[in-house]
Amino acid sequence: MWQLRECGVSSNAVAVRVKNGRLHRVHRGVYAVGHDAVTLQGRFMAAVLACGHAAVLSHFAAAAQWGFVRWDDRQPEVTVCGSGVRRIEGVRVHRSRSLDRRDVLRCDGIRITSPARTALDLAATTPHRALRRMIRQAQAEKRVNIRQLVEVLSRANGHPGAAALRAVIADGPAPTRSELEDLVLDLVDAAGIDRPQINQKLVLDGRSIVPDFLWRDLRVVIEADGAAWHDNKLTRENDADKQAILEAYGYRVLRITYAQVVHHPRQTIARIRTAIAAAA
Numbered sequence: 001m002w003q004l005r006e007c008g009v010s011s012n013a014v015a016v017r018v019k020n021g022r023l024h025r026v027h028r029g030v031y032a033v034g035h036d037a038v039t040l041q042g043r044f045m046a047a048v049l050a051c052g053h054a055a056v057l058s059h060f061a062a063a064a065q066w067g068f069v070r071w072d073d074r075q076p077e078v079t080v081c082g083s084g085v086r087r088i089e090g091v092r093v094h095r096s097r098s099l100d101r102r103d104v105l106r107c108d109g110i111r112i113t114s115p116a117r118t119a120l121d122l123a124a125t126t127p128h129r130a131l132r133r134m135i136r137q138a139q140a141e142k143r144v145n146i147r148q149l150v151e152v153l154s155r156a157n158g159h160p161g162a163a164a165l166r167a168v169i170a171d172g173p174a175p176t177r178s179e180l181e182d183l184v185l186d187l188v189d190a191a192g193i194d195r196p197q198i199n200q201k202l203v204l205d206g207r208s209i210v211p212d213f214l215w216r217d218l219r220v221v222i223e224a225d226g227a228a229w230h231d232n233k234l235t236r237e238n239d240a241d242k243q244a245i246l247e248a249y250g251y252r253v254l255r256i257t258y259a260q261v262v263h264h265p266r267q268t269i270a271r272i273r274t275a276i277a278a279a280a
Contacts, residue, residue: 001029003049026050027088040064040071045110047076047091055080056104056111058094062118065107068138079113079121094121100155115144116152123161123168132168133182139175140199146173175199180226181212183261188213191269193276196222204249209242218279219251222272226258252279 004014014031017023024036027050032038038046044065048055057065058079064071079094087093103117113121119135126134138144149169156162171189175198176182189195196213203209213222223239243253252275260268 001031004031027090041108041110044076047078047088048111050088050091051078051080051093056099056113058113058118059092059121062113063122063134065110065112066115066118066138066143068115068141068143069134098157103152103155114148114152116148119144119149120152120156120159120161120165123164124159125161126164128164128167131164133179135165135168136174136176136182139173140177142175173198177212178224178226180224180258180261183258184213184222184224184256187261187265187269188272191273193269193272196220202246204245207245209245211246215276215279218276219249220275220279221246221251221253223253223255225255 001011001014009017014023018025018031023031023033026032026036026038026043026046030046030050032042032046044057044061047061048057055078056062057076059077060069060074061071061076061078063069075090075092077092077094078088079096079099081096081099099113099117103114105112105114112118115138119131119138122134123131135144135149139146146169149165153162153165172195174182174185176185177199181198185195185198194215196215198213199210200214200216201208201210202214202216211221212224214220223243225239243255246253254271254275256268256271
């Protein structure tokens with residue numbers, strides 16, 4: 001409504017436009033223009049506008065807007081400072097004593113908590129494994145890094161998610177892109193094997209190649225063959241081409257499936273150890 005008033009549209013003029021279908025009420029004082037088929041980003045923007053000038057999209061809604069979780073059609077979540085905001089139907093409002101300006105950004109025009117602050121907020125209620133997957137995905141997509149997470153923890157001021165977030169990042173960067181990559185990395189770490197580089201680019205034969213796991217000096221590569229990433233003809237052909245280039249440049253490529261990690265972990269570790277020993 002305040003935006004309409006800034007454009008010179010009076011309250012009476014708004015009422016007329018609502019009546020003739022040019023404006024569609026989304027929340028009290030918040031309208032969609034022209035039609036009521038509001039996109040997800042439109043819903044997020046409406047929720048933030050409904051909660052006032054200082055409101056920010058936060059928690060799971062912010063994670064979905066940043067692109068490192070899938071939206072599940074829950075109520076959008078918004079954080080406001082203080083306790084003055086009324087209850088908004090269709091919006092879950094979180095109240096915070098303070099929100100550092102460094103933790104507020106804009107994404108597609110929407111005021112939103114930074115990826116690091118979003119991770120901290122979700123850490124208060126998200127199970128460890130799901131939180132780890134989300135944060136690692138955010139790292140893989142270069143939305144957040146360990147330094148930014150450490151910085152947001154430094155100003156957490158007793159935030160209920162601080163301990164859980166510290167536990168997730170305690171072992172350093174891990175920009176994995178799938179649950180299977182998490183399982184492979186867990187296996188490598190538990191075996192005491194030096195941690196490889198994760199999803200780091202190689203340029204070979206004029207082509208950029210991103211192995212899942214890479215021991216660069218040893219020229220050993222692990223590819224985690226999960227169905228979500230590799231179970232179609234085009235991807236399989238690309239995997240074969242990628243492997244051929246790696247092998248042509250002297251890299252040893254191990255392909256590891258979900259079943260091998262889960263049902264045959266000792267055998268899988270033995271394969272990795274053998275490849276590393278041979279390369280050394």
